[in-house]
Amino acid sequence: MTKLTRKLLLSIITVVLTVVALGTTTFAWFTLTNTSVVQPFEAEIVADSGIEVAIGDHATVAAAPLDANWVTTLTTQVIEDYLESQYNAERIIFNHVTTADGENFSTLxxxxxxxxxxxxxxxxxxxxxxxxxxxQWTSVAMTSPLEAWTVDVAFTDSSGTLRNPNDSIQIDASNAMRIAMISSATYGDFTVAYEKPAASNGNIVLGEQTAADFQNGGVGDDGAMNYYYAKNNMLPFGSDSVTTLATVTDINGQTVITMVDVSGSGTDYQAANFGQVMIRIWLEGWDANAYNSVLSRVISTQFVFTGV
Known part of the structure; x- marks a missing residue:
C-alpha cells in the first residue's frame, strides 16, 4: 500500500472475550454477584507507512508524547499488558451496565x-x-459461537416464543455486546456506537431509546426483561423509563477522529497531526438478548480503521 493512499490499518483489532460467571447465584443477571470475567484479550494493531499509534492514558500521552511507546504495530502482548495493568492484573470484570452517552455508565x-x-x-x-x-472506522465484526442454553423457568424469549423449563435454545452472546468509539471535542466530538444488526442470529436491535417503557403491563418486554420477571417476580428499577445510547448496525467509514495540526505546538509530537479516541466495550443491561447464558461464552471482535 503506497503512502499516497494514506491508509491507516488498525488491522485487525482481534478481541477474544472469554466470559465466565462469578458467584453461585443464577437468580438474575442484574445482581452484583453475577458478573463476568474476560480473559484472554488478543489484539493486534498495525499502522500503515507514516502513521503511528500508542496505547495509554490520553492526558499523559498528550502532555508527554515523546514518552509514549509509538509503534506501527501494537501487538497483542502490548495491549494485553495495558489491560492487565488497568483491570486487576489478569482479571477483567464485565457487568451488565447501561449508558445514554457512551461515557457515563450505570449498573442495573x-x-x-x-x-x-x-x-x-x-x-x-x-x-x-x-x-x-x-x-474513520471502516469495519467491525462481533461474533460468538451459537451455543445451547437450557431454560430454567418459563418465559417469553426475545422472538416472542414461549419457552418452558428444560427447553434448549441457541444463544449468541455477542447480540448483547456494544462497542463505541468516542473522541473529545478537541478531536471532533464524535460518538459512534455499534450493535449487531437484526439479521444476526435472531438479534433484536435495541438502538436509541428515550424514556421507553419496558414493563409490558408489569411482566417485562419479551426477552431478558420477561426472564428477569419470571425469576424475580419483579422488574429492575427504571424499566418504565429506559434511555440508551444511539447505535448503528453497519460500520462503513464513520469518522471518529479529526486530527489536530500540532506542527506549531510548543510540545514536540514528532508529527504534524495528532488525535485520540477512546474505545469502550460493554454488555448492554437493557438488551433483550442479555440472558444469564451470556456469562459463560466467548465473544470475538475485530475493528478496522482508515486514516484519510
Whole structure:
C-alpha cells in the first residue's frame, strides 16, 4: 500500500472475550454477584507507512508524547499488558451496565441505577501522522459461537416464543455486546456506537431509546426483561423509563477522529497531526438478548480503521 493512499490499518483489532460467571447465584443477571470475567484479550494493531499509534492514558500521552511507546504495530502482548495493568492484573470484570452517552455508565438493580466506572473495558488510543487528517472506522465484526442454553423457568424469549423449563435454545452472546468509539471535542466530538444488526442470529436491535417503557403491563418486554420477571417476580428499577445510547448496525467509514495540526505546538509530537479516541466495550443491561447464558461464552471482535 503506497503512502499516497494514506491508509491507516488498525488491522485487525482481534478481541477474544472469554466470559465466565462469578458467584453461585443464577437468580438474575442484574445482581452484583453475577458478573463476568474476560480473559484472554488478543489484539493486534498495525499502522500503515507514516502513521503511528500508542496505547495509554490520553492526558499523559498528550502532555508527554515523546514518552509514549509509538509503534506501527501494537501487538497483542502490548495491549494485553495495558489491560492487565488497568483491570486487576489478569482479571477483567464485565457487568451488565447501561449508558445514554457512551461515557457515563450505570449498573442495573432492583432499587436503583447506580453510577459506575467498572464493568466495561476502555482502550485509549492516540495517533500521530504527517499525512492523515482524520480517522474513520471502516469495519467491525462481533461474533460468538451459537451455543445451547437450557431454560430454567418459563418465559417469553426475545422472538416472542414461549419457552418452558428444560427447553434448549441457541444463544449468541455477542447480540448483547456494544462497542463505541468516542473522541473529545478537541478531536471532533464524535460518538459512534455499534450493535449487531437484526439479521444476526435472531438479534433484536435495541438502538436509541428515550424514556421507553419496558414493563409490558408489569411482566417485562419479551426477552431478558420477561426472564428477569419470571425469576424475580419483579422488574429492575427504571424499566418504565429506559434511555440508551444511539447505535448503528453497519460500520462503513464513520469518522471518529479529526486530527489536530500540532506542527506549531510548543510540545514536540514528532508529527504534524495528532488525535485520540477512546474505545469502550460493554454488555448492554437493557438488551433483550442479555440472558444469564451470556456469562459463560466467548465473544470475538475485530475493528478496522482508515486514516484519510
Amino acid at each position: 438493580g432492583a432499587t436503583s441505577l447506580t453510577g459506575t466506572t467498572q464493568g466495561y473495558i476502555e482502550i485509549p488510543l492516540s495517533f500521530r501522522s504527517d499525512s492523515a487528517t482524520s480517522i
